[in-house]
Structure formats: C-alpha cells, structure tokens
Amino acid sequence: MENLLLLHGALGAATTLEAIKDKLQGQFNVYTLDFSGHGGRLISPEPFSMTLFSQDILNLMEQEGIEQTHIFGYSMGGYAALTFALQNPERVRSIFTLATKFAWSPEAAAKEAKLLDPEKIELKVPQFAETLRNRHAPQDWKELMHKTAEMMQHLGQKPPLNPQNLPSLHLPVQVAVGDRDSMVGLEETLWAYRLLANARLLVLPDTKHPLELVPVERLVNEILTFTKAAI
Template identity: 45%
Template sequence: MKPTLLLLHGALGSAAQLEPLAQRLAADFEVHSFSFTGHGGRELHPEQFNMTHFAAEVSYFLAEHQLDNVHVFGYSMGGYAAILSAVSDPGRIRSITTLGTKFDWSPEVAAQEVQMLDAEKMQAKVPQFVAQLQRTHGEGNWQAVITSTAAMMQELGTAPALHELNLSALAIPVQVLVGDGDKTAGVEPSRQFAMYLPTASFDVLPNTPHPFERANLDDLAQRIRAFTQATATV
C-alpha cells in the first residue's frame, strides 16, 4: 500500500497550484489535496479566513477521509497550517515538509507584507498576476481574498500562532526547506524556527525564489520521497 501524502497550497493559491507536484509523486504516494476556505472558488467567510481555521481544516479533512499516518507537504501558508494542525491536533500526521513557509511574524513584518496586498495597485503594476487570481478565485471574489489575506497576516503579526514554546513540543519529523532567493520566508528566520523543532531537518534550495512556480519540482519531489522514506523507520 502506498503511503498517504497531503499537499497544502500557499496564500492566494488553490489546490490546482500543486497539481504539477502531485503528478510527480502519484506513483509513490496516495496523493490528496484541497483548497482552503475562500480559495479556488470556495465560499469565503471572513470569520473563517484565518490560520487557526485553516489548521482545523487540515484536521477535518484527514478525519473526514479517515486518513492516518499521513505525510504532509505545505507550501508557504500551507506549511504553517500543517504544523499548526499537528501542534493543535496531534496523532494523524506522520511527517511534514514545508517550502517557503514564513514563520517570523510580528506587527512590523505583517505591515510590510500587507503593503503588497493592495488590489488597486496590483491591477496597475501586476495585471498578469491579477488575471491569474481572477482565474483561481473567480472574477468577483479575488479582491475579497486579497483583503482577507491581509487581515490574516495582520492577525499573525499581532499574535503568531506558532512560537518557540509550541514548536518545541512537536515530536514528529519536520523538513524545513527554503530557497536561497526567498525574500518572503527568509533563509535565516527559517533556520532559526527549524531549530525550535526537536526533530527538524533544514536545507536551503539553490537558485530558488519564493514563488512555487519557480521551484525545481523534480528536486522537490525527490526530497519529499527521501524524507518520508527516512521517517518511516523513525
């Protein structure tokens, strides 16, 4: 029987974002994925658009599909939700690999990130990205996703859900990956937060910025395979 792997997308994305990675891993894993509330055309409820709810959605998904001993890959926000789910509801997740997950939230950091989430400026400066958001979330919904994502970041800045105390209590293996050119997650902040995790490994991917679409997916898939195989006997 193949091991089970759950793929979790990043902020402003959807499950479709991870389909190219899923295709590379389908021969080795029973691959699952879903879009978080408000993403990929799912109905958006502002009160549910936060990291606590997204982490709970991971737990709900695993329980609903009766999945246990699950390996998880989370890109960016998806990695944060995966770890928070494992912290909040331990038992079903076997291991976690994150890529480009931003851990170091503060009011100042959140303010910097939110500056880039101005719908009007985005339409003027990055119209192709806006068109992508419209395709992903719906032409009438993408601006609400932007606004809700900004609010979520501000909440994380004020009260980060992950911190040294709860990370240090997480016993499952975690592989923290970050690109050498990732200015969102940052190499040194990622390294520091990996040190809080008792059974974490950390690696920097060469020639890799933050956007998932620019990652070397063949290399990433191989790293996920190798990590899950190594944790099978831990």
C-alpha cells in the same frame, strides 16, 4: 501505501500543486485541498486564520477517512501544517515545509500586508490579477486578498507558532528555503529549525520564493527522500 497531503500557499489553490501531485501519484495516496475561500470555495464571513485552515485539514481527513498523513506545505501551507500538527500530533507522520515565513511581528505583518493591495495589483500587474481572478472564480479575488492581509496582521500580533509550543512537536519536520527567496529569510528558517525537536534543514540553491520557479523534479525527489526517511 502512505498518505501525503499537499497544502498550497497564500492566494494559492490546489491547482498550483498539480504538477507535484502528478509526480508523486503511485508513491503515495496524494491529496490536495483548497483552503476556505481559495480555489473557488465559498468565502465565509469568518476571518481567515490558522485555526480555520487547520479545521479545513481536519475536515478533509475526516471526509477521506485518513487516519494519518505526511504533509507538504508550501509557504502559508507549511505554517498551517505545523499549526495543525500542534493540535493533532497523532494525525501527522511528518511535515515538509517550503518557503514558509516564520518571522511574524507587527512590523513584518504590516510590510507583507501592504503588498496585498488589489487595486494596485490590478493596475501594475494586470496579468497576476487575471490569474487570481481565474484561480478563485466564482469568488471575488479582491475580497480574498483583503482577508489574507487581515490574517497577516493577526499573525503579527500573536503568532500561533512560537518558542513555547514549537519544541513540543516531536514528529519529523524538514524546513526548506530557497537561497534566493526575497520573502522568507534563512535566519527565520533557522529559527524554526532550532526550535523543533526532530528537524532537518534544507537550503535549495538558486531558488526564489514562487513555487512555479522551483524545479518540480528536484522538489519531488526531496519530498521522497525525506518522507521515506521519516517512515
């Protein structure tokens, strides 16, 4: 059976992918991971970065004895998947990204990072703050958020995915975005699609950014259709 690795988004955890994992078991050997500092994993003093998260992917594959895998990456997970594939193309069979933000600039990063204010979130959206507290316990979700904001600032200064390196990636990639995604635009998704040598574009109708709002059955069917075509 083929391998499939599911990667969560910023401030997410492997638990956010359980419904998708459950539906795909039996079709693939399905794996998930918590990126460093997420889902209760130790928050190291090292800054969050795509390099760090790529190493997380490599570590998991080495630990599980995975030579090659398909990857589904939601939001930040898709960005990490592509970064990993650029460094380790022989380890990746295909990549399916959903709601991945590609348009990183100093201005875009500042806008995104401004939203990651733990104190404001705790005050204005206490239910979300409690979700993050439980999701990342025993780690401090506020520290996690600060480190994520810092990572976004670095992405804005020097995006790891750019017009120079994306065309060198020849494995099958499907970039997907919801038509009602207020965080990730169609234009930036098209930008990545046009640069990638072997890409497909998928626009999901009536779909917003949060993963929990994407119908699981629809997403699973799209993953199956794409990965089977890539085999």
